[in-house]
Each structure stands twice: as structure tokens, then as C-alpha cells.
Amino acid sequence: MQIIRSKNELKTALAELRSEQQRVTLVPTMGALHAGHISLIEYAKPRTDIVVCSIFVNPTQFNDPKDLEKYPRPIADDIALLEAAACDILFLPSVEEMYPENEAPWHIDLGDLDRIWEGEHRPGHFQGVTQIVYKLFNLVEPDQACFGQKDFQQVMVIQRMIEIKQLPITLLICPIIRDAHGLALSSRNARLSDAGRVQALVLSKALAHIQSHFLTEPVDKLLAEARAILASEEAIELEYLAICETSSLKAISEPEHGKSYVAILAAWLAGVRLIDNMLMPVKA
Secondary structure, eight states, rough: EEEOOOOHHHHHHHHHHTTTTTTTTEEEOOSOOOHHHHHHHHHEEEEEOOOEEEOOOGGGGSSSSHHHHHHHHHHHHHHHHHHHHOSSSEOOOOHHSSOOOOOOOOOOOOOGGGGSSHHHHSSTTTHHHHHHHHHHHHHHHHSSSEETTTSSSHHHHHHHHHHTTTTTEEEEEEOOOOOSSSSSOOOOOOOOOOHHHHHTHHHHHHHHHHHHTTTSSSSSHHHHHHHHHHTTTTTTTEEEEEEEEETTOBBEEEEOTTOEEEEEEEETTTTTTEEEEOOOOOOO
């Protein structure tokens, strides 16, 4: 695996590969890699010639400086995992490399996607996400980009940005990877105690209840039952729970035939903010 730290070196390396008609797929990450991230590499490998993984803890998407400070950065472990997964190129830039001085302010009109759910609770977050992803897209010029379903709203935001900017990039949405008990893998899980990991299982339990009864029970009843499941674990502090249309993420009161939906939630546990989601079966 080639490790590249500068934009110019990356552009040179990719230009040479493209001259050989190599297809490139980008997997953007913030490091602290786990099996969920590695599944993105594994998903990309048979669908491309070259996999570029970026590791960059992006300061502009953190609205809490303490959260940025606490974000884990086990780079030696990350490199070992990427090498084992046969990643081709690791792009590992500094903040100064990605955000030079006197840069023009960034803003993209994402509509309601920037104002609801994660947008409401983490103001400015998606502006920071789109800013760094757009930089990476322009730099790598990938044919495809892999993002995990785990950050569902982020995926919809990136899809919207691709459409707005008319980028020739195919977005590959990769399934959530869960541990043996159902907990969605996340870099933030490292901050949970063993007891906390057990308590957090109530999140996937509540979503699975919605998923399994979606075709037979009313939405308001499902949400009430899911909230009751979450309330059974006193350590959980629910931030939001909703069933939404997938692309707009607008909450619904009743599903329509042929449309796709997702149940989403965010909750706090012992000072750690966790998000999760599950796709709903489609009504014929």
C-alpha cells in the first residue's frame, strides 16, 4: 500500500494510473477504523481497479471542539488494517494540506437535509462534511465513492451534493456492519464501557421492532412501541426517533405503496452520542 500525504503527490500518482485506464474508487474516512470501514474497502475491491482510502479528521464538521479533541486517532492500527485489506493508496493529509490559509468560505444549499435530524442537532456539520468531501472528490476524481449506510443522512447529503455539482461519480452505499449482538459498529463505540455496549443494544432492538412490524402496524403505534423499548434502558437518552422517506428524510405518518423508508435514531449513552438506522421493507 502506498501512503501519500500531499495533494500534489496524490494527483501525480493517480494521473499515472488513469493513463493506464485504471478505474478509481474513493473511500473517505476519519480513521479509527473498524470492521465497518474495512467492509467498504472489501466492497470496493471487486468493483474497481484502484482503491484510495483517505484518513482525515475533518475539523470543519465538528461543532463541539471537545468532540474533535476526543476523536480517536490510532493511525498505526489503521495502516495495519488497510494493508491487510489490500487497500492500494492511503491518503493521509494534514489539516494545513487540506485547508490552506485565506480559503474562500464554503456553503452549499442542501435544503431541509441540512436542517433536520443531524442537521438540527449538529448545526454546520453537513457544511463541513460536504466541504471536505468535495475537496477529496476534486482531488481524487474517483469513478465511484463508497459510503456506509450507518451515516444515512450523510449519504443522502453526499448524493444531493453530487447532483447539485453535477459530478460524474457513482455513490456506492454499503450496508451497516453490526457486531454479533446487533450493535452498529462505530468509532465512537471505543468510548463505551463493556456495560455501555450491552446497554446500547437497545438501539438496534428498537429499530428491529419497527422493521419487523412495518408492514402490519401504523407508524404512530410503531414509534410508541420503539420508544418504550428504548425507555426500558434508563441509561439511554433519546435525541430523536423517526420513520422517514429515504431520499428527503422527511418524517412520515403513513407509508405509501412503492416508496422506500428508513427508521433513524440518535441517542446519548454515558456521554457518547450514537446513531443508527434500518431500512424498511417496501409495501408492494
